[in-house]
Amino acid sequence: MAFSNYCFVLSLVVAFSLATTNVSLAARQLLDTTAAPPPALTLPTIPSLPKSTLPPLPSVPTLPQATLPPLPSTPLPTLPTQPPLPKPTLPPLPSTQIPSQPTLPTTILPPLPTLPKSTLPPLPSTQIPSLPNPTSPTTPTVPKVTLPPLPAATPLPTIPTTIPTIPMTIPTIPFFSPPPSN
Incomplete structure (x- = not known):
């Protein structure tokens, strides 16, 4: 678990270091340029529409x-x-x-x-009579077991302690060797 965390952190450090290198190189290249950026594109102007004249309303x-006829002047009935x-x-x-309410007799308890x-x-x-102490039964003794002797096996190989020498001369290959001079 710790090894995987270590690898993850290491990969993040490597990724950030590579990313910052590219960013700094790109920024330096932009600073070294002397040409002005191209002018921004201009949109074409929209022509004005002719004003239409509306006919008069x-x-x-x-x-x-x-003229309304006059209301009749009849008096209201009383x-x-x-x-x-x-x-x-x-x-x-x-x-x-x-x-009046009748009074209840009081009862004396x-x-x-x-x-x-x-x-x-x-x-x-x-x-109180004391109980006798029970004694735990004794465990039987296990007899000693003797193992039979190991059979005589082949002896282990000996490890050499010296490093063999490597020949330093390169043998010549007939196809690549120059032709003999006469």
Whole structure:
């Protein structure tokens, strides 16, 4: 996990260093140029459209004034007068008294009986017998096992401690060698 993180960080460092090199080279090249950039393209002008003249609006004809006939001047009929109604009178309330609520007799509860105090008998003073200590069974002893001797195998090869010398002369190849001189 740490190795993959290390590789990822290393690849990011390499990518950023290469990117900054190209950017700095491009910026230097732009600074070294002396020619002005080409002028921006200009859009063609849109020709103005001719103004169209609208015909004048027709005038609204004048309408003749209408004369209304006068309203009839008949008087409104009078409403008949209503006779006054007699004032209602309520009969007087009866003067009977409301009967009083009967009183309930109060009951006297007898007093609660008191419970006698209970006393517990004393605990017996007998000794609790102790349990015998169980002894764990002894584990059986494993007999010693002797392995048979290894068979006589082929001896291991010896590793050379000296480096063989490499010949320094290049043998000549007949096809590439120059022809013999006479």
